[in-house]
Amino acid sequence: MDVEGARKRGRPEAASSDNGSLKKSKTGNQAREHIEQLQRLQQKDPEFYDFLKEHDKELLQFDDDNDDIDEEFDTDLEDGDLRLDDKAKKLDFPEKEQGPLKKTLTTAEVDSWCKSIQENASLSAVRSLLKAFRMACHYGDDGGGESTTKLSIMSSSVFNKIMLFVLNEMDGILRTLLKLPSSGGKKETIKDLMTTKLWKNHSYLVKSYLGNALHVLNQMTDTEMISFTLRRLKFSSLFLTAFPTLLRKYVKVALHFWGTRGGALPIVSFLFLRDLCIRIGSDCIDDCFRGIYKAYVLNCQFVNEAKLRHIHFLRNCVIELLGVDLATAYQHAFVFIRQLAMILRDALNTKTKEAFRKVYEWKFMNCLELWTGAVCAYNSESDLKQLAYPLTQIISGVARLVPTARYFPLRLRCINMLNRIAASTNSFIPVSMLLLDMLEMKELNRPPTGGVGKAVDLRSILKVSKPSLKTRAFQESCVASVVEELAEHLAQWSYSVAFMELSFIPLVRLRSFCKSTKVERFRKEMRSLIRQIEANSDFVNGKRMSVSFLPNEPAAAFFLQDEKEAAASPLSKYVATLRKRAETKNASLTDSSVLVGEESSVFGSKIPESDEDDDARRNEEGASVFSSSWLPGKGSKVKNSTETKKKKKRQQKQMATDEDVVEDLVLSSDEDDDSLNENLSEGENDDEEVEVPPKQESKKQRTKRSKQKKSRGKSRNR
Known part of the structure; x- marks a missing residue:
């Protein structure tokens, strides 16, 4: 073979350029393309292919299973190795072995964990129980059965036992592990604890307990179960200081239950919120004040004889919560009262039916009732007493508007x-x-x-x-x-x-x-x-x-x-x-x-440091609640928020009387409380429009009206 002639025809240069491009490719597809190129070269120019085998052996040495194409093979490639069909080129991976079957959790195992925790304070038993608690809280969720989970809860008795033991005992277990007092505490205690090694070792247990309990709260629909769960979680509310994201979610859930549920649940939810504000303070008090005011406004759009007592209860709750921190309450009250004043000012300036309707509606009036109650309740305090004068001016203007x-x-x-x-x-x-x-x-x-x-x-x-x-x-x-x-x-x-x-x-x-x-x-x-x-x-x-x-x-x-x-x-x-x-x-x-609810809506001025006297009664209530063979699943999930809002709106329409005038409570746009404006639901207008005061008639309208009267008088005389 004439080597020089071959180089003059340009074939070596083409081969070297092909070699350079193939060295840059690092995937299996590019390797297969290289094989196909070599196959075509062998068919078109066998002599040149033999020349490459003899003088440029590195060009033919590659591995399509390796990212590095420069890695050398152990043996040289033969001609037959380059004629693999498509099926032979595909890598044959063995089928994935199925994971171990999930173990069915029995009552005996749960009892053994509980016994180990109570008698030996076994940390491994606490971990196992919290894993089972997670499974119980996520039972029936989409994607809940993860491959890493090795436990399966099949019976309602096992579920009830896990839920009752964890909700009743986990707060004391965690306080023992973290060497905290058996009850009470302030956020400074947790702030100091977060810098210690003890917290780093056991904080994941606290987060697991609170996070899974929050998840199951969102899945429950039975008010007795929700009430019992919130009562038990109130003892552990102090730990939420370390988890701001969980804290905001708990505030949101408690506000939802306070405003939309019946029975004893509104009282339990309010006490949970009040405990958060007292123990955690500034980290959540602003969210609680804004959230509870917004929830109050949403729940007092319509009033009839049946709702008077419920709205009065909601108003008492808001006023009681404001008393936790009057300095912060003054700042929020000032903003909200100013928003009411701006709505009234717009009505006085524009003098239109739409502007009058925004004032003469239940939302506006119930907001005035709320701040009147707050000023009267804390009249001896200098903070809210300062709001008495502007509030009086607004109320007087509303009374004279129409x-x-x-x-x-x-x-x-x-x-x-x-x-x-x-x-x-x-x-x-x-x-x-x-x-x-x-x-x-x-x-x-x-x-x-x-x-x-x-x-x-x-x-x-x-x-x-x-x-x-x-x-x-x-x-x-x-x-x-x-x-x-x-x-x-x-x-x-x-x-x-x-x-x-x-x-x-x-x-x-x-x-x-x-x-x-x-x-x-x-x-x-x-x-x-x-x-x-x-x-x-x-x-x-x-x-x-x-x-x-x-x-x-x-x-x-x-x-x-x-x-x-x-x-x-x-x-x-x-x-x-x-x-x-x-x-x-x-x-x-x-x-x-x-x-x-079953308890009074008048609350004490101080929260008790310990509720241990009521533990026995609450444990009995929990046992009766969770023994109802309830397993959370796909069917027990709460409907999405859109359907809930539509249902609530339909109920409100039915409850509204034909005398109600309801419009959006438009708030100040220059304040930082835009979330309240976005979440106020729309109401229904009254069939009869708001009457414009007679003194607002123009001169032309009065002249026209007098002419009509004269013409009617003449027709009568005729």
Whole structure:
């Protein structure tokens, strides 16, 4: 063979370039391509192929199973090695061996672990039990049966035993391992513990317990199981200090159960949240305050007789939680009250029906009720007491926004809030004008043309229908409410040295109403109130004749202090009678009530350091709950959030009355609390639009209306 001739034809250069490109390829596919190229070269130019075998043996030495194509073979390739078919080129891997069969966990094994833990404090038994607890919490999940899991829980008795033992005993086991007190503690204890070797060795056990318990909480649908699980997890809430992600998830779950469930679960969920705020503090208190306010708003969009007690319970919970940290509560309350003020300001500026509707809805009014309750509950504290003035301004503006008779219930609700703020802060708020203006409206000064009508519960509505305005029942309810609220307002100052001057204008206008009204029942009611006011004026004047100080001197604050403590003034006694009458009337109007739990909604000011006295009772409850042969599985999972929201919205539509006006509670966009705006659900508008006050009519509209009246009068004369 002429080697030089072959090189002149360019074949060696082509071979070397092919060799260089093949050295860069490192995958099996490129190796197979190289084999095919050599096969084609052997067919086209056998002489050159023999030349390569003799002089460039490295070109033919490769391994398609190795990433490094420069690795040498142990033996030289033969011609037949290059003629492998496609099937021969594929690597034949042995089939994967099936893993060991999962071991069925028995009651005896669980009992042995529990015994080892209780008698010997065996750490290996704790690990095994937590693995079984993980299997129990994830039983039936998609992908729950992982290849690394060697245990399988088949019977409900094994599941119940694992759940009960872990939930009842794991908190004490973990505290023993970490050398912590048997109960209680603050977040500083965990912060200090996290720097020790003890925590590094056992923290994975704490995280496993809390993480798996959170997972099973999301799967449960039975309220008794959820209540028992949350009660037991409350003892271990201190450990969440070390796991911020888990802490946020627990807060979210507890808020969900507090706002959407029934029975005793709302109370248990609230106590869990309160325990988190007290023990962990600043790490979760902001999330809890924002979350519970948002949940409250979502649950008070609609009000009727049946929901009054439940909404009152939710309001008490929010107020109680705010008392954990009043300095932080003031910051959140300031933002939320400012948002309400901006909604009212928009209504006053734009004067449109849509803007009025955003104020005259249950969400807005229940938010005012909440902050009124908070200011009254913590009136002795300097933090929230500062909010009394802006809150009073907002409530007064809401009461005057649409001054029509249809919104008497809303105005009376605002007046009631103002009276409560005045009584708690010992501040004078001029609410008598709001009440006396109501008496001068034509709807209360004309005979009822709509018959007797049904009894009207002014607590559960914001607006009355037009036919109800003309009924006798509505007129009587309004006049009685005006008398009650006016008496409450004057009774607060019935011991003031300036009571005679303060009551002068109300007395004049009440006498004017008695002369103008044509309804004898109303005249009789007002005369009774007038007599009590006059008697109280004589009572105060008789006492102040003997004093020498002026009304603006500090000594005037202690005038009739003994009589005030004994509630001896005529107006105080009259108000006590009116309250009993109102309670009797409200009891007769309430057809049903919502029970929110088995315990009281009034909570103590301090959380107990230990709940060991209730352990026996709670353990018995857990045993009865988990002995119901319940295994969590695919069928027990809670429906997705979209379906839940749709179902809840349908229920709310059914509960809404035709007088309800519901719109989105639009909050301030320049604040950092955008999550509250995003999660407020949409409500349904009232069939009847919000009435624009007559004074808002333009000059052109008034002229047109007067022409229409004139034309109608002329047609009648004809």
